[in-house]
Amino acid sequence: NAGVTQTPKFQVLKTGQSMTLQCAQDMNHNSMYWYRQDPGMGLRLIYYSASEGTTDKGEVPNGYNVSRLNKREFSLRLESAAPSQTSVYFCASSGVNRNTEAFFGQGTRLTVV
């Protein structure tokens, strides 16, 4: 049982380049999330998808777009990367019930130079 799988694990981009972070879960969860984690800032919600076909902005959505491709997959796209987007990105998923916790992928360490 793989849980939540993110790719890639590491990435270096030049300012202005674009890329897509991929995330897939095999737990049949309805909700999926993208967070970024910066030193001293904890996990900040970028976008979330409560169910297939819906996406909503979180705390820090600027500079990002997302696609909920199907129930399993939720991708995060940076159209024009900026140094301020250097961070560790985590994808997570959870069940629809209130008492289900979030399960996390292993994270993507992104550096924008």
Next chain:
Amino acid sequence: QKEVEQNSGPLSVPEGAIASLNCTYSDRGSQSFFWYRQYSGKSPELIMSIYSNGDKEDGRFTAQLNKASQYVSLLIRDSQPSDSATYLCAVKTGGFKTIFGAGTRLFVKA
């Protein structure tokens, strides 16, 4: 005001002592509350969840919830060096968002 607030620490306790971690939240409609532990360079992992006012115990861990005061806490008894990590408080709102606090770094000294 941030939706979920924690003291960033670091909190340093001697081995065998009780570590007390605190969290406040702003959305009165929040229904579910979680404590995650995150080791350096790793993903967060769930250690406790709580949904009703009062205490919930699981081994050396006790979570406490007071919805009237919008306050959640985590007590770690008999702290061990292996408990040294960042502890993240998370709140699941009625809109299915899970919002995290900035985390409290805990150091347990041998």
